[in-house]
Amino acid sequence: MARRTDIESILIFGSGPIVIGQACEFDYSGTQACRVLRREGYRVILVNSNPATIMTDPEFADATYVEPLVPAVVERIIERERPDALLPTVGGQTGINLTLALSESGFLEKSGMKLLGAGIEALRLGEDRQLFKRAMVKAGLEVPESGTAKTLTEAREIIDRLGFPVIVRPSFTLGGEGGGVVFNRDEIDDVVSRALQSSPVSLILLEQSVLGWKEFELEVMRDVADNAIVVCSVENVDPMGVHTGDSITVAPQQTLSDPEYQDMRDDSFTVIRTVGVATGGSNIQFAVEPGTGRRVVIEMNPRVSRSSALASKATGFPIAKIAAQLAVGYTLDEIANDITGKTFAAFEPTLDYTVVKIPRWAFEKFERADGTLGTSMKSVGEVMAIGGNFREALMKGLSGLELEAAWPQQEELVSDPVSLRRRLSTPNWQRLFAVFAALRQGWTVEEVAGASSIDPWFLREIESVVECEAELACWDLDSVPDPLLRRARLSGLGDQRLASLLGSEESQVSREITRRNLDRVFKRVDTCAAEFSAITPYLYSTPGVEDEALPTDRRKVMILGSGPNRIGQGIEFDYCCVHATFALRRAGFETIMVNCNPETVSTDYDTSDRLYFEPLTLEHVMAIYRREQPLGVIVQLGGQTPLKLARSLEAAGVNILGTSPEAIDLAEDRRRFGDLLAEEQILLPANGSAASLDEACQVADEIGYPVVVRPSYVLGGRAMSICYNQPTLLNYMRRAADVSPGRPVLLDRFLEDAFEVDVDLVSDGRRAVVCGIMQHIEEAGIHSGDSAAVLPPYRVSEADLDRMRDIAVRLALRLGVVGLMNVQFAIYGGEVYVLEVNPRASRTVPFIAKAVGLPLVQIATRVMVGETLDEIGLVSEPPVDRFFVKAPVFPFDRFHGVDPVLGPEMKSTGEVMGVGRSFGSAFAKAWLGAGHALPDCGAAFLSVNDRDKKALLRVAERLRDLGFELLCTAGTAAYLSSRGIETRRVNKVAEGRPHVVDYLINGEVGLIVNTPLGGESYKDDMEIRTTALKFDIPCVTTISGAMAAVDAIEALRESLLQVTALQNLATRSLAGCESEV
Amino acid sequence: MSGRLILEDGSVFHGEALVEGSRFAEIVFNTSMTGYQEILTDPSYRGQIVIMTQPHIGNYGAYDGAEESHRVWVEGFVAREFTGRRSGLGDVDLGVYLETNGVPTLAGIDTRAAVRRLREFGAMRGMITSCDRPDAELIEQVRRQPTMEGRALVDEVTCESPYDIEPEGEEKVRLAVYDFGVKQNILRSLVRHGARVTVLPARTPASDCLDLGVDGVVLSNGPGDPEPLHGIVREVRELVEARVPTFGICLGHQLLGLALGGRTFKLKFGHHGGNQPVRDEESGQVSITSQNHGFALSAESLPEDCKVAAVNLNDGTVEAFKAVGRPIFSVQYHPEAAPGPHDAARLFGEFLDVCVQEAGPGNEAL
Secondary structure (H helix, E strand, O other), X not given: OOOOOOOOEEXXXXXXXXXXXEOOHHHHHHHHHHHHHHHOOOEEEEEOOOOOOOOOOHHHOOEEEOOOOOHHHHHHHHHHHOOOEEEHHHOHHHHHHHHHHHHHOOHHHHHOOEEOOEOHHHHHHHHOXXXXXXXXXXXXXXXXXXXXXXXXXXXXXXXXXXOOOEEEEEOOOOOOOOOEEEOOHHHHHHHHHHHHHHOOOOOEEEEEOOOOOEEEEEEEEEOOOOOEEEEEEEEEOOOOOOOHHHOOEEEOOOOOOHHHHHHHHHHHHHHHHHHOEXXXXXXXXXXXXXXXXXXXXXXXXXXXXXXXXXXXXXXXXXHHHHHHHHHOOOOHXXXXXXXXXXXXOOOOOEOOOEXXXXXXXXXXXXXXXXXXXXXXXXXXXXXXXXXXXXXHHHHXXXXXXXXXXXXOHHHHHOOOHHHHHHHHHOOEOOHHHHHHHHHHOOOOHHHHHHHHOOOHHHHHHHHHHHHHHHXXXXXXXXXXXXXXXXXXXXOOOOHHHHHHHHOOOHXXXXXXXXXXXXXXXXXXXXXXXXXXXXXXXXXXXXXXXXOOOOOOOOOEEEEEOOOOOEOOEOHHXXXXXXXXXXXXXXXXXXXXXXXXXXXXXXOOOOOOOEEEEOOXXXXXXXXXXXXXXXXEEEOOOOOHHHHHHHHHHHHOOOOEOOOOHHHHHHHHOHHHHHHHHHHOOOEOOOEEEEOOHHHHHXXXXXXXXXXXXXXXXXXXXXXXXXXXOHHHHHHHHHHHHHHOOOOOEEEEEOOOOOEEEEEEEEEEOOOEEEEEEEEEOOOOOOOHHHOOEEEOOOOOOHHHHHHHHHHHHHHHHHHOOEEEEEEEEEEEOOEEEEEEEEOOXXXXXXXXXXXXXXXXXXXXXXXXXXXXXXXXXXXXXOOOOOEEEEEEEOOHHHOOOOOOOOOOOOOOOEEEEEEEOOHHHHHHHHHHHOOOOOOOOOEEEEEOOHHHHHHHHHHHHHHHHOOOEEEEOHHHHXXXXXXXXXXXXXXXXXXXXXXXXXXXXXXXXXXXEEOOOOOOHHHHHHHHHHHHHHOOOOEEOOHHHHHHHHXXXXXXXXXXXXXXXXXXXXXXXXXXXXXXX | OEEEEEEOOOOEEEEEEEEOOOEEEEEEEEOOOOOHHHHHOOHHHXXXXXXXXXXXXXXXXXXXXXXXXXXXXXXXXXXXXXXXXOOOOOOEOHHHHHHHOOOOEEEXXXXXXXXXXXXXXXXXXXXXXXXXXXXXXXXHHHHHOOOOOOOOOHHHHOOOOOEEEOOXXXXXXXXXXXXXXXXXXXXXXXXXXXXXXXXXEOOOOHHHHHHOOOOEEEEOXXXXXXXXXXXXXXXXXXXXXXXXXEEEEOHHHXXXXXXXXXXXXXXXXXXXXXXXXXXXXXXXXEEEEEEEEEEEEOHHHOOOOEEEEEEEOOOOOXXXXXXXXXXXXXXXXXOOOOOOOOOOOHHHXXXXXXXXXXXXXXXXXX
């Protein structure tokens, strides 16, 4: 077989904004697909609404549309580009759902596009659980007993037949969203209704429970000649009942015998052939009953997935890239294995190491969220670790997680013997720590296995870590015998942990380990267990006698990545790290990437010259630094993860490139930074700190309410709150004091109703150039990451913009910034205030880079290695000739019972960009891209606080003029009526029925404008917003948001949305920043 | 108890002797991630110490039914870690099994470093030991050991006398299997497809075999170098000339090749694992196969009337050949798997079909 010549252009969908269950793994897979298809000479057309992706960099496709992934918009793109074929399988669930929608409307057929990879029938079979099950049974495979229901009554009948517990799975949702387990009669209504609502087709599958069975996944690939291989087997440490995205997993599978595994492998081929995935990869899940070995098929994804990204990183076999090649006609035996350079993709990788993936949750961000785990995914990111054995990989993974309280502190939090059994038996995010605690408290492996259903093999490995630690605790650093220290290393215990067990210091342990010749060595991930030599330096550390790092003597730079995705630190920083490596490679440097997040482009083995898949801890980073001896290390691009290390790295003699850690610290130190601003005569909101309750009240009185309060030790808006009066401050203080005894809280005057503005710039130390200015659409007080924003600003005077430019440039030069800097301003009462300065890459960088058409990070990186902005050719602020709106997306639908209200603490997982010639059309697209439908007529519900009433008037008038009926609560209705606007009054929840929520549930409202009313109305607000979220009714919580929404509705009314490829926007070319592909 | 793995190039790897003892043997590595018990009991490993590349060995213990012969054959066993206590369906912990079977076993070795050495320098003589004699002395001793070339190991593993196995279900054909160290799963696969099987000792004369009136002959796998087995090659040639359908597997494949006039050679470090890609030259289809061999047939040496039917995708070596116009087919890999993928399992059914067809009434006139 060979490359298809009957097609010339191929359309690819990205997966849109980062959400739980769909993160940057699809940037990784989409980037691979775009790259390889272009190399094969196809014209690639890409649609993805997420600007913070590498794949949407203009050089990765021939036509890149940063546009909403909705049928109406995509159809326009297809009409314009007329692609010959569509590859629907690299854009996650979004790509599949969009393809199915295009097919159902008949558009797909009409367009004449050929489907590559998997046809509509295969996509449907993979998604429709009932069809899938029927096909499996027909093919002779066993599946759990089940039935489908479209109503509650049908569901009850099926549950009667199946018996409890029953797994409820909605069709066509992402990451198990809306699914759950029904354990008793009381739970039926709640779980089933939620599932029915979350399925776009109101179809759910009720399935006999296989809770507690062992869970496995196979990553299978098939080519057009019907060759099939298994790339990787994965075993879930958490048994069935926990979504695989929330499970700790290990590769390769550990507990199946050869016949058990090979039979499963045979079944996986039956599945992929039965479903009819013609070419490409699929993820197939099985459950195996412990004790009997009985095996059932659970599900399959006929596309690349989070698991396939993990499998790619775990094995060195690039599934997405090869899937794309298979899709255009190549067979597995025609595709070279990049890692060995002399073998082919037609083989099965074999591992001589162990890989562990641990999910990263963000429950600390959602106070009322339920920390138990089930069939609906809740984690926001993951770390992968490679070790010489399971223990080492597990412990490395834990050290890469960067939890606020790290293991073993986490273990202490869950070690209460009374609740231990529950913590083991009910899956929850801290269960691993409970396992450690139980084993340490003398539970036997069998007891823990009995409570948790975790396979004893994994528990014995953990037990052996616990035993090793207990032994270590009997020694000190000088006397501890070599064999025990060696065992500790094999158990994955790091210097820090050893130091605490041996009563020593991390640095001393590190020296002693070296003295005793017990340093880890670096081994290569090579797909073949060393059977062939590896030409690709993809490395991990482990104890051993032979080091394979073989550093070169080239000029090289080390880039520290951003670790697991979290809320506030995600794909944006990976984007920055990847751009740094692009720029440095082009400038002739060797690049060394260090990261532990398997979902990313940065951990693709061919992104950098050398990849170290290691936790971003001082110990591991220093080991790589010592081995590689780079010119320097870049820490300012990977978010907080590398920044936290900057000072200790510097102290250890590491050359930090770009802005000094001292300057970064200075900007974070509020007292010193306040002094600096005072010297420069730059305004900062009034502020103070308080170590006691009384003091806090005193400070608040001095600076005036409302105040923003936060504990002094956190970053990224954690535990921040706005207090309007003393009672709320007291309430906050009582809670904050619990969190951080003895530590002061910081109080700032909250600049209510201010406009907030983000300014991003690049500085080479002598010259600083502003690159982009964004205005927040939400008012002050909402975390910048959660606020919709627009570039260029649309309601800020040129004079104010100039004042901000001037301040930003002055600060950059004063701080000695070499690289990127972000400043957040507030315009309040005619004055410009500085809220925050981040002398490093910020989340906004990729968005701005895309909007202004400049590779900002590449410029910054070149500056860091010594070039000047003059030399690069960036001397003035780039012009923008469109509107670019950023809209965030939130994970609230994952956290039942959590109030979806915004504040100073960031809650969003991702963002989209809307591009338009007018602000309204850009906002409309951003809104669509974020997954909301805007009404073009109907009723709008308005309920605002007194402060907002005046501003609401204009919104109400315009909505009225657009023909909307206005539903208002008493106060708002009275105000608007007094200004001559006709409204219909509706009851608040407490005022009796029918009340506002009834109207929402009945679908009578198309738009909600609800600004926080405070006080007793809090409960009302929460119910309204929760309902809005549940029924996907657009809900804006600020007046500026409401204005933008009205603009957008007008834009939608006036014309169909125009689509534009990035390549057609003005881009500016700079010396040395040519295409990377 | 500390132990060492010593290679003839002078490298010494220190580990822990899980089962004590000292053995000299050829050192090979196996990249299968599962199936250690099948490997331990595979007679083809006679004379070899096996390094497993998968770091965790013993996870699911040892159990009845995983054995490929009546005893453990590997001379010594090496891995990074052995699981102390089994999980899953095993009957006994692997450590106990190894101890009971007296297999010197080393844990805690940087197996990847050892494998890289073998990859670079080729299969080597070596030893595994828990003794405390000095390295230099042991290296000297290793270098005095015989190499694999020229050793007739088959005689050490074949059965003493013929025996029969009943077919499962209805008897379709009658087969003879030459036992050069046959793996049980070859026999199980044949029987499952309805063959009545007579297992013959390696040195059984062709005439005795033909006298049984079998419908086909299977030449089994086995250990070591085929070259010194001149006597057996002679008998195989006689079988081939009798036009009895013949199916060679691994060593049997090499012997068949030699009987037809081909030559064999020693591979640098052999193929030992469950992920070897084999491409069928006719269909282009790739099977992922289980392999375990240190010698191979040279393609150029095969006579004109033999056609290379499949090659190894990695190194292009002969994986299967067919004799044109004669019911002779043979594969270098292991269609019986055990351990390894089942991709080629259909070959047994296909061979039986050929036997049925050849024995059929329409063919009697031939």
